[in-house]
Amino acid sequence: MSLATTSPTLTQPTATGLGRPARKPRPIAEFLSTYVFSKDHKVIGLQFLFSTLVWFLIGGLLALAVRWQIAWPWSDVPVLGKLFAQQGGQMAPEFYTMLFTMHATVMIFLVIIPILAGAFGNFLIPLMIGADDMAFPTLNMLSYWFMWPAFFAFGASFFVEGGAASSGWTSYPTLSTNVASSPGAGWGQTLWLIGLTMVGVSSMLGSVNYMTTIILMRAPGMTMFRLPMTIWAMFITAILQAFALPVLTAAGFMQLADRTLGTGFFSPEGNIVNNAMQATGGGQPLLWQHLFWFYSHPAVYIMILPAMGMVSDIMTTFARKPLFGYRPMVYSIAGIAGLGFIVWGHHMFISGMNPALGITFMVSTMMIALPSAVKTFNWLGTVWGGKIQFTTAMLFALSFVSMFIIGGLSGIFMAATPVDIFIHDTYFIVAHFHYVLFAGTAMGVWAGIYYWFPKMFGRTMNEFWGKAHFFLTFVFMNGTFFTMHILGAVGFPRRLADAYHYETFHHLQPLNAFMTWCAIGMVASQIIFAVNFFWSMFFGPVAGRNPWNANTLEWTAPSPPGHGNFDFQPVVYRGPYEYSVPGMEKDHLMQTDPPNAAALAAAGAAH
C-alpha cells in the first residue's frame, strides 16, 4: 500500500474553513452543530450512511421472518414469535402480509434510495468535483432531517392497531384504500403514505442540490466530460428523481384523500368490501398503478445507476486501466434514464390495461435492455487487458457486473409479454429484482464502502475479513436468489403465506427450506461486516490521502477531509481514468497532476 504521495504542488494550502473564530467552548452546542445539525456534506453523508445501515439490518431481519414462514409455514417463529406473541409463537397470515410489505418498503425507501443518493451522493459529489461543499448546505441538512419523520412514521406503524401497512410495497388500491379490506389498511397504511411523502421530500431536496452543485460548482478544468462515472450517475439520477417524484407525491396525496377525505380517485362505483358497500366511487384502481409505476420504474434506475457509476470507478482503479468507452457509458446511462420514463407499463401487462398498449410497452422495455447490455460489454472491456488487483472493493464491484448480467437477462423473459403472462407475480420476478437490487446494487454499495472507507474515516478496513464477508455473502446470496428462477418457472406465486396446499406447488417446500437456510447464512455473514466496519473505524491501519493510487479528486484531499474539503484549490487537467499511461513511471495520472510534469515524463520515455 502506498503512502500519501499526492503533492498539492500548484497552490499553497489555504486551510479553507479549517479554523473557526475563537469562541468560548460550548461542548453541547459544538457537538450538535458538528455531528447532528451539521451542514457539512460529509457529515450529512455519514448520517445517511449510519441511518440506512441500521434500517438495512431491520429490513434484513424482516426478510428472515418472511423466509421463515415460506420455508416452514405456521411453525413457531424463533425470537420474533415470542415478541409478538401470536397464536403461541406462530405467525398469523396478516402478520406475514405485513412483514413482506414492510421488508420491501424499508429496503427500497429507507435503505437503497437514501444510501445511494443520500450517503454516497452527499459524501462524494463535492469531493469528486472539487467543491468545498454542496450548493445549498441548509437544504442538504434538511434533506437528512426529513428522513426522520419517515423513520418515525414507518417505525411507529408497527405498533398501531392493525399493524403496519400490508398491501405490498406497491400499495395497490382498493386493498390499500379500503380500510375494511385488511387489518393493515387502517392507520398502518396512512402512516405508510406519510412516511413515503417524507422520503419523497428528502429525495427532492437532495436532487435539487445535486443538480445545482454538479452544474455550478465544478473545480476549474472539470468539464462535464471529465466527470467520473459516479458523478454522471448521480447527476442523471437526480434528474430522474426531480421529474418522477412529483407524480408519486401527488398519487400519494390522492390515496391519502381517498382514505381520509372520502374521495374516490381509485375506487370504482359499487365496490363491496367485507360485505359493506363503499360510499364513494367513480374512480379507477388502474390509475394508481399507472401513477405509481410512472415513478417507480424510473425509481428502479434511481436504485441502480449510482451503483453502476461507483462500480465503474472502482473497476478502473483496480484494473489499472482507463474505463472502456467512457462516452458510450455516459450515453447509455442517459439512454436508460430517458427510456426509463416510457416503460412503466411493463409492470401492468396483465393488469387489465388495454393489451394493445401492452405491445408498445413491450417494445420499449425490450429496447431498455440495450443500454444495459452496452454497459456490461464496456465493463468487460475495462477488465480486459488490465492488471487486476483483487481487493475487497474490486471483488464486490466485479460481482456487481456478474450479477447484473443475470438480473438484466431475466428482465428479457418478463419483457416478453406472452411469457410474462405465466411468470408475472411469481418468484421469477422476485429473482429478477433481487439480482438487480441486492446482488447488484447492494454489492455495489459494499464495493463503495470498502473503497471510500479510508476517505470517510481515515483508516482502511481489514482486507482479510472483507474478503471473507464477500465470499460468504456472494455464495449465500446466489443460493438464496438463483433458485428463485426455477421456483418461478413452476409458477410459484409471490406473497403467499403458504402455497403448499396447491397441487402444483406442494413439492416445493424442501427447496424453499434450502433458500431460507442460505438467507440465514447471508444475514449472519453481515456480522463480519459490522465488526470489521466499527473495528476499522477506530483501529484500522491509517490511510494516506490516496491509498488505492486512484485518479479522482477526492484522493487529493486529506483522509478524512476537513470542513471545506481541500487544503488547496484543485485544478483539473484531464479525465478521471488515466491509468497505465505508456511511458510514465507511475501507473496513474491524477486529474490534478499538472500537465507539464506528465508531458515531461512521457517525453523522457520517448527519447
Next chain:
Amino acid sequence: MGSRLSGIFWSLLFLAVPVLGVATFAIAPAIDVWLPKDVSEHGQAIDSLFYFILALTGVVFIATEVALFWFLWKYDAAKNSRPATYIHGSHTLEVVWTIVPAATLLFLAIYQMNTWADVKMRRPVMAPTVEVVARQFEWRLRYPGRDGTLGTGDDLFLVNDLHVPVDEDVLVQLKSMDVLHSFFLPNLRIKQDAVPGMKIPVWFKATETGQFDIVCAELCGWGHYKMKGRITIESREDFDRWLETMYARQEATQPEPEPAEAVAQN
C-alpha cells in the same frame, strides 16, 4: 498486490456462476421444479417462447460470465507482468455491440407479438361460458342457466369449482367485487388480474381433461394464500351432465334463485 493463488481462487469463484447457473437449470426439470404440465392450446407458443429466450439469454449468460472469468484469470496483476493496455475504447466494438443486441431485441419484440395478440387480443366471438367474480377470498362462478344466457334468473351459482369442456373455446368474464385479484391457471398458462369496476374477458382452449389449480396471484389481503379454486376440464358430455346435476341441485335447494349475489349482476 495479493498472490497468484488468490487470483486463481477468485476467478474460479466467478467461473462457478455460469457453471452452477447452467447446472441449476439443467437439474430443475429432472427434480420436477419446472414449468407445470401445459394443457392449453396457446400454452405451446408461450412455452416455446420461454425456451427460445432461455436459449438466447443462456448463450449470452455463458459467454459474458466466462469472458469475465477469463479476463480475471488472465489479467491478474500477480500473473500478468505486462503493463495494462492503455486503451479508452473501440468505436468498432461499440457499434457492433450496440447493433447486434438491438437487432436481436427488436426481432424478439416483433416475433412474440402474434402470441400476445392470440392470448389477449383476438377474443373468440361467443357468449361467455362462465362469469368469474373474485372476492376475498373465493372465486364465485356464475354459469348461464338452462336458457343459455348469462344474467337471467335461472343462472347457476357456484364457488371455487370451475368446470369447462375440453377442445372448445372457453370465454370467461372476469370481475372483482372488492379488491384486486388475479385469475391464475398455471396449467393453462393463463393469468389475468381481476379489477373492481372492470369486466375483463379471458379465453382459452383446453386440450386435455383433468383437474388443476386455480391460484390467486395478486395480493388481496390476509387470506390471499388460501384463495384457491379447482378447474375441471372434461368432455362435452361429462360437462353437460355435470351442468345438469348442478341445475338440479340448485333448483332443489333454492327454488327461487334470487341471488344473494345481486352484485354479480352489475
